[in-house]
Amino acid sequence: MATRKTNPTKIDIGISEKDRAKIAEGLSGFLADSYTLYLMTHNFHWNVTGPMFTSLHTMFMTQYTELWGALDEIAERIRALGYPAPGTYSQFAKLASIKEVTGVPAALDMVAHLVTAHEATARTGRNIFPLVDKANDQPTADLLTRRLEVHEKTAWMLRSLLEG
Template identity: 55%
Template sequence: MTSINIGIQKQDRIEIAEGLKRLLADSYTLYLQTHNFHWNVTGKQFRELHLLFEEHYNALALAVDEIAERIRTLGVAAPGTYKAFAELSAIEEVEGVPSADEMVDILTKGHEQVVRTARSVLKVAQDADDESSASLVSDRMREHEKTAWMLRAMRENG
């Protein structure tokens, strides 16, 4: 590949890409959990949750592509295996099929974890004056914060 000259130092590009790899891994793991729950949800809220989870995993599928492409834009290879994602992700795998309420709780925690990962990457991108990565990460944070809020609201009594 030819040299990259986009106004961001090589070491900064690498550091940002490393953070984006963690964001990609968290997002992909959350995508898989959400898709799994879409397939396996049962109970009184089946239709609502089945459709909601489908909406969420479709949005995550687009997000992981955008994150991976940003990593490539920075000149770094994007991870793309289950093994790599498992090593990079802060989101834990789920065994078995949880109840619908547990699914909502697990996904809420997953979205909150993505926000925390994004927040750590955002600081690195801002410090390197990488507005493109900062914008991408900021947009992801906003989406995951909103999704976590909506999922939490589903579990409130009242």
């Protein structure tokens, strides 16, 4: 019986190349938003001051640590779909929907910026779902579902600090 030769670089996972490209493009924007949010959160961790210093410093560290792990997962999904993941500041700046915060905001302004950034990242991820559903891409759907849960819960918790 003859063995069939396969091209090891050809991707045949049941998702068309066109759909994989569109999903990877969407995930690239999601990665850019996630990285921008990571950097913002880490910056705020370093620079927060005031009466809420200890609690915010610790909370921001928990959040940026969680985000750091997510970056790898998103980038690796892009790679599994057969496309290069963006990885430079200039690429992230072009792809991200979140704008850089300049200066050092007051503690509660930091919290407000993070709420806005988590919500923006959730919207970016949610916008990929129609492509993912159409392509029957369950691994990406699972990744997005898990990430949306984190962003929405974190936004809620941060938003709670701004109420009352």
